Amino acid sequence: MNSLATELGESEAWLDRQLAYGILRLTLGVNILVHGLVRLPELASFADGLVQAFAKTPLPSQMLRLFAFVLPFAETAVGLLLTLGLCTRLALVGGGLLIIALVFGTALRSDWDTLGIQMIYAAIYYLLLVGRTCDRFSIDHLRQKTPERNELKKRTAL
Secondary structure, three states: OOOHHHHHHHHHHHHHHHHHHHHHHHHHHHHHHHHHHHHHHHHHHHHHHHHHHOOOOOHHHHHHHHHHHHHHHHHHHHHHHHHHHHHHHHHHHHHHHHHHHHHHHHHHHOHHHHHHHHHHHHHHHHHHHHOOOHOOHHHHHOOOOHHHHHHHHHHHHH
């Protein structure tokens, strides 16, 4: 295979990785955003349900209620940032920390099926964080000031 064909193949493979990253980031972002948004109008009942669900755990109900009131706002913020691709590292770390808190509570309840699903979320946060170099289709990428981007802007401005 000649070098041009190899270069084109590598270029397409890199674009595929960038597209895959963008799709995964966007999908997780929409998922987490909607998790938060649907809870906001019913915040009090969500908090009551969470306190009731954790009644048999050693966690204090006041702490649970506070967590329940904060969680939808945190999910909405993390989800919006991921959906837009804005402050992606911060959003992924924040989302990862939320998952850690959720895993802890779910383990206290011995809800192993839900915990398994949460571990999938943790793995997705991990993959997105380690793959951030593929984050091309995002506001973060548009805001980067790199020599390549500046050169592209100069060429397209002519």
